[in-house]
Amino acid sequence: MLSTVESHNAFNIKALTTRLLRNDWKRTLRLTSGLVLLAFVTMHLVNHALGLIGIAQMSVMQEWRWVIWKSRPGTWLLYGSFFVHVSFTLARILRRGTFRMPFKEALQLILGLSIPFLIIGHVAGTRLAGDMYGLDESYVAVLQRLWPKSAVIQTVAVLVVWFHGIIGFHYIFTAKRSVRTIMDDLLWAVAILVPALALAGFLVSGRDAQPYDGEPTIDPAVISLVNRTEFYGRLGAFGLLAAVGGVLGYREIGRRRRRIITVNYVGHGEVMVRPGQSLLEISRDQRIPHPSLCGGRGRCATCRVLVTKGLQDLPPIGVAERTLLEQIAAPPGVRLACQVHPFRDLSAQILLPVLGEHTHAAQSEHAGWGLEEQATVLVVDLRAFTNLVNTQVPYELVVLLNRFQEEMIQSVRAHHGHVDIVVVDGLTAVFKKDGHKDKGSRDALKAARDMFKSIEALNVQFQSALSLPLRIGIGIHTGRILTARVGAMQAQAVTLALGETVAVASKLEAASKDMMSDLVISRETALAAGLPIMQSRLRDIYVLGHENAISAYPIRGLGELAAVT
Known part of the structure; x- marks a missing residue:
């Protein structure tokens, strides 16, 4: 799909004119009047x-x-x-x-x-x-x-x-x-x-x-x-x-009287909303990262989503939306979030990441092969994985694990993280500060918040097939890492994060079981993110090869992460 978009990158006046003429007359008239002025x-x-x-x-x-x-x-x-x-x-x-x-x-x-x-x-x-x-x-x-x-x-x-x-x-x-x-x-x-x-x-x-x-x-x-x-x-x-303003106020009063619907974002969990907003507006209201180069005007297709549930309940595709989807050769089930106004429960996946900031792929060749830098590492693990393997039907297990990985990876990428290692029952992700002291740590905490929301949504979706609800454990630590490209040949090389910070994050995830918390962060991460902490809740844990103890801080609920939203 991305290659199709890239093939349309050349600026073509004829294509632009054709699109304007085929779009609905209101948009064309508004655009023309603006250009005249x-x-x-x-x-x-x-x-x-x-x-x-x-x-x-x-x-x-x-x-x-x-x-x-x-x-x-x-x-x-x-x-x-x-x-x-x-x-x-x-x-x-x-x-x-x-x-x-x-x-x-x-x-x-x-x-x-x-x-x-x-x-x-x-x-x-x-x-x-x-x-x-x-x-x-x-x-x-x-x-x-x-x-x-x-x-x-x-x-x-x-x-x-x-x-x-x-x-x-x-x-x-x-x-x-x-x-x-x-x-x-x-x-x-x-x-x-x-x-x-x-x-x-x-x-x-x-x-x-x-x-x-x-x-x-x-x-x-x-x-x-x-x-x-x-x-x-x-x-x-x-x-x-x-x-x-009066009309907007009257309409908002009427909207608040409508029944609540559930919108599930892959990688971000479920949100409860009242009908009346477009899917893009719901994302903005819920602070879910959602790209839109044209500002929700239906001209760029960067806000497109794959509707995985509830497609048949959506209003029919308009002329302008159909024209743009045809131009990018969008497969069935893809809609423009700025044009979709859900009135019933819906599940959708945002297809493009939010760009415009520094990306890790943009590192120089020298930095790509070996660079020491400050970053935040997140390790997530699916609890009771052995029991899950032994109790699930093979087909259901494969479907569930694929959905789990999809949700976790989407949560990382939505908050500018880099997926470092993916295993069957978890992953390791890196969040770099990119010139801002608290950015990497705050992004990691936001990703963790979305991971827990996604697990709640998966439990609802697979509740009839699960003997026990799914649970995850997450450990997060901030410190120095070595970003290195490992591989005998350049074409086969992969970028990995190495060093004590990765080991500490993994240890924090393991310690979360003993600390009776699904999320444990280090004191360094809490300070870097500006997260208020209670000194009485800090616990010392020891990591093999690390001289000093690491101060670990268990998060008791998602409400404690409100400071980073």
């Missing part, structure tokens, strides 16, 4: 940048801009795009099931909602004042009115409008891996250069345009009308947002 803003800022050369050059380009945007078709296109974009944006907000989202997506939303309040004064004092009250709209006249008393608000408005559009543009054209590599560099350059030059041009031209005989004279009646237009414009925007 971004084009208008870009031309406006480039016009400002010409102020570095002179006001005369600004005025020449302004005349050309007016030919486009002040013509009847241009005016209808501009105003129509604005109202279409705002309408669909508000509709998308109303469809949201949660406001927990990545920073970039939240930033775009906040910037977008603040735009009407920032630009209504500028629009009222320029275009509306010119069209309705005959006020002079030339660059010299506008600069004289804006500089310097409105310089700050104009600067903020420029930055807010521009970066809102750039984030949206980024979401559109970085859904594929190669496009992200090419377009990100270009976007960063354009995103910084255009507003910087525009603000510099505004600064220079604003000073040059100031009259020597005082402020320009404007009819007080016109000023009153402009101020009134600005006031009612802001009031209308506030009222619209208040209405949207």
Whole structure:
């Protein structure tokens, strides 16, 4: 499946256009309106940048801009795009099931909602004042009115409008891996250069345009009308947002009255939710790592999941989702999490890891063959394995062990861990700090939390076939490890973690049986993760070949891990 995605990495304008045309008309219309507005803003800022050369050059380009945007078709296109974009944006907000989202997506939303309040004064004092009250709209006249008393608000408005559009543009054209590599560099350059030059041009031209005989004279009646237009414009925007907030509140009250359903994530356990959210929104609400390059807009397929139970109860696939799944040649049972709204119990596996951070595969060749570094090691073991082998039907045993390994590995990878060794009844995993003092230890504890949730889900699923519930023991220790590639030939080499830290983690897992706890961590791990500990609960254990005793801390319940979520 991944090779299929990689084969589509080349940026293809024709393929993108085809996809847009085949998608549902609402998405295409929202996208088109956004691009029209971004084009208008870009031309406006480039016009400002010409102020570095002179006001005369600004005025020449302004005349050309007016030919486009002040013509009847241009005016209808501009105003129509604005109202279409705002309408669909508000509709998308109303469809949201949660406001927990990545920073970039939240930033775009906040910037977008603040735009009407920032630009209504500028629009009222320029275009509306010119069209309705005959006020002079030339660059010299506008600069004289804006500089310097409105310089700050104009600067903020420029930055807010521009970066809102750039984030949206980024979401559109970085859904594929190669496009992200090419377009990100270009976007960063354009995103910084255009507003910087525009603000510099505004600064220079604003000073040059100031009259020597005082402020320009404007009819007080016109000023009153402009101020009134600005006031009612802001009031209308506030009222619209208040209405949207009221609808969201009313809908949330209704959603809380619905019956609870169970969503089982492979590798993360079960979560209890009420219908109304998409599967991606449920993941975000439950803090389950779930990739989504396009921000849940149904354009990138990175949020796709394999539905292992409840597929027949899901709403039918829409046109946009079907188009994207066909493009990546997705097998049966795969759906886009951002488009799936479960109303009955569901089980699904997230198919792609969350990327964007340092990955262990990116180590240099020198580091890959041998590197000593600080890391956290997790060892998990399935309890009473011999009894399980002796009491289970062979077929059921194979199915159960495969599910167990699948769940444990998914828990590790979901929290940026590397599976070091896999045995039939357990595994060893490594979590590196990657430049952050507490990252590796906290990620290991999060993975352990998800492992216990997964075991609970497996017990429910296999309860009719199990003589005793499944239990696991986990040991976690933080310290120095030697990461080494072991193998006679490079093609056959595997990366392993070696050293005392691995031995200590294994000893902690073994000691968990005597300490009557399913999870035992070392004092070093607790301190590195910032986990509060009770000194009276610490126990000393001894590891063969280790001079000093290791302080072990048993975790009594998942509630004690709340500090690392």
